[in-house]
Amino acid sequence: MSQIEARVSNVGSVAKAPINLTFTMPSTVSAPAKFSRIADSWVCLTTGQVVNCTYNKDLPAGANTRLRIPVTPSSATVLATPFVASVAGVLNEANLANNGPVNLTVATAVAAYVLPAAAPLVVGQSPFTYQVIDPAVIPKYAMPLPNPNAPFFKHTPDTITLAGTDSYNLDIKQVKSQILPPGFPATNVFAYGDPARPDTYSYPAHTIEARSTHVSNTSGLGKPVKVKYTDSRSGTALHLAAIDHTIHGAMAGRQMNPWPAVTASLVAQGIILTDPPQGINPGAIEPDIRSVAHLHGAQVIDQGSDGYSEGWSSPTGAIGGATSANPTVPYNPNPFDYTNNQESTMLWYHDHTLGMTRNNVYAGLAGLYMIRDDNEMALINGNKIPSGQYEVPLVLQDRMFKRNGDLAYPDFDINTGTGTTADPSANPEFFGDVMVVNGVSWPYLQVEPRKYRLRLLNGSNARFYTLTLNQAGTATTVPFQVIGTEGGFLNAPITTNTLTIAPAERYDIVVDFSTLLGRNITIRNTANQPYGRKNACPVAVAGGNTGLCAPPAPPTLGLADQIMQIRVNIPLNPAVPVVPALPASLRTPIPTLVNTNPAAPAHQVLLGEKLDQFGRVNPILGTPTDGFLDWTNPITEQPFANTVETWEIFNSSVDAHPVHLHDGAFQVLERQPFSAVLGASGTLQNICYSATPLTAINGVVSACAGTTVPTLPLPAEIGWKETVIAYPAESYIPPGKPGEIVQGQVTRVRMKFEGIGQFVWHCHITEHEDHDMMRPMIVH
Ligand SMILES: [Cu+2]
DSSP: OEEEEEEEEOOSSOBOSOEEEEEEOOTTEEOOSEEEEGGGTEEEEEETTEEEEEEOSOBOTTOEEEEEEEEEEOTTOOOOSOEEEEEEOOTTOSOGGGGSEEEEEEOSOOOOOOOOOOOOOOTTOOTHHHHBOOGGGSOSSOSBOOOTTSGGGBOOOBOSSSTTOEEEEEEEEEEEEOOSOBTBOOEEEEEEEOTTSGGGOBSSEEEEEEEOOOTTOOSSOOOOEEEEEOOOSOTTSOOSSOOOTTSTTSSTTOBOOOOOOOOHHHHHHTOOOOSOTTSBOOSSSOOSSOBOEEEETOOSOOGGGSOOTTOEEOTTSOEESSSSSOTTSOOOOSSEEEOOOSOSEEEEEEEOOTTTHHHHHHTTOEEEEEEEOHHHHHHHHTTSSOOGGGEEEEEEEEEOBBTTSOBOOOOSOTTTOSSSSOSSOOOSOOOOSEEEETTEESOEEEEOSSEEEEEEEEOOSSOOEEEEEEETTSSOBOOEEEEEETTEEEEEEEEESOEEEOTTOEEEEEEEOTTOTTOEEEEEEOOOBSSSOOSOOOSOOTTSSOOOOOOOBOOOTTTTTEEEEEEEOSOOOTTSOOOOSOOSOOSSOOOOOOOSSTTSOOEEEEEEEEEOTTSOEEEEEEETTTEEEOTTSOOOOOOOTTOEEEEEEEEOSSSOEEEEESSEEEEEEEEEEEEEEEOGGGOEEEEEOOSSOOOEETTEEOOOOOOOOOBOOOGGGOSOBSEEEEOOOSSOOOOOSTTSEEEEEEEEEEEEEOSOEEEEEEESSHHHHHTTOEEEEEEO
16 A cells, blocks of 8 residues: 655645645556545545545644545556645635645555566476566555455345245356455456346355254244356356366366166165266366356255266356266256255355366355354344354465466476476465455454454365464464354354364354454464475385475465454444353254264275376375275275264375365264385275384384374364364374385264265365365265
8 A cells, every 4th residue: 555645734824624635646546435534634535536635624824734645556557746736725715825736745655566577488387487476565454354244245045936945046257356455456266146146246255144954943944045056157268277187077088987887776775876887988078167066064965966076067058977877867056955954054165076176166166155043043142152243254265366467376287397297287285375365365354342253264275274363463362262163063162272274174263352452463374385294205205105295384474374464443332232251052062973883893094195197296095905096996985874984084195184075074083193004006004003103124014012092183173074184194204115114193083974875075175186185985
């Protein structure tokens, strides 16, 4: 923000209020519609380029007053000085000199955004490297935070067409969004919106609000939701984030998952097998402009409405993926049925297209979906928790911008450089250098000195956040209370100073600003990128099960370590009673899930890392006994609906992965380090939970001595969840060749699957799920 200054002097006798000053801004400069300098009695209104200011005090003879006008220059503006403004003194001013023109000067350095000079292109170089805006030139805390819980930011349902159902049409368009501060170019995004209300196409998308139909509700207000998804983009447009056509789901003639043959048993169960039995997509390359939406966290959902990743639709009306195996039940997004048969919580809807989820979500295809239940409404109506304007969702994302304002997304392999692999190329993770909350870069939120409910979603592709609320410029943190997780309220508030939130996780927190009037608070982040890695590791391990591994890096100081600012500067509104101390109990206690078949062995799955055909890092799933399994390998996970079983998630990779299971919710039991003998294809043998890792010397594996005590989940994790951080080994040792020892950590959850059918489980680092860290499962 720049400022230009007007100094108005009274060269005559006493000038009586009001004194008016009018001037015209250059076309490359904008000013706020209304601003005031209460301390020195100036009030200004801006219409177009004309700024009209009124000084509402008398100005004694010889005195002068100074007005500073906040202005935002647009690209490459150079503010020339002086500007000339005309001043109108009081009526009947005797000294006409008082009504003459005055000069305005530039008072503070102009932070105009000037496009950096384009570096010459090097043959083979991706244009990406010279296109990106230096994030340091983007002013922080220059734009107010939009509130996705505001009534005008919610989609309006059609309640007429289908009685008892809220119906929506979510369409997709490419629109411009002012993510960066005024003066910077607007950004092209893909946006969901209601075609009947063109103003609703936005990034993030407008919010859907629903009432729970869960059995715990007696009010009778619960309603299902139907969403018809359409797409009005140009089918031939370039994608806003380049698609890698070498990875699963996005390749020409791609191989689909070879589902088991349709058996009478599967038909009797109503399970739809959606792939060509021959395992090969008969089509040629699929369109880059295509999508399928998933309501993340919907616990009770039919398989046809879950947004199975191989299904898609395109602007031309073409549909794909799920059409061949059972032609009578084609993939059909019109509509998806959302039952809302779960407790109060904040879900999010986002794109889930196989092999390009990262691109579509990065381009903007995500929005919030609130489910309210009777319990929550009683808490709100009883003034037990903050609500209305005091409830503010925070969608945390990181982005990177090109010089023209468009989204930048690396389209070459950042580990191996350019020209050596696929082009465009997927990357192991994307970390943006600009922090974006609710679609605005480094925003600020003005609050009253009272409690606020902040509903956190990590909507980033790969970035984890370890959050603290710091009083600006100090190390003093503001404690807060966690009241809910992905699946609903916790039993009781948990007080903490910090919280780590992985991609797709949600936390519902309450912050009390009542003693902080006049303070600025910065939401800060200290999570390494990538997250979970404890040590640096070799650049390459020949013949090993992993390859490239950047050392863990803290978020860049002054950039990714700051997310947004909260200003406690609005006077307390006495008309709205403050929320007293939060209730000790937020709900009827969460029932503890108990395994339906206690004698059954735990369901073991594997997270690992290998190299793909181009030598790129290829995060991968599998099982400890089968080793690494691609999306296209036969389905190994076939649990049963309405049963509870323990899943043991073995992480033998070097990073933490947020593991998301569709079709239900789970409870986190514990985590435990392990060591094992690495077998072929990533299999784990001799799994040992000893504090002293196994050794393998000259092929002789040591005995497993003792068992460590598993670590209980954090208090804030003890609620309904569907995404959990699976950490790597506490102390990372570079994985070796088969026969050598691998270390890792197992995360145990107790999962209850809700509906039968074909679903997926995956890592929610979108770069990982797109590059084969996703597996199908059949729930019987
Ligand atoms: Cu992952």
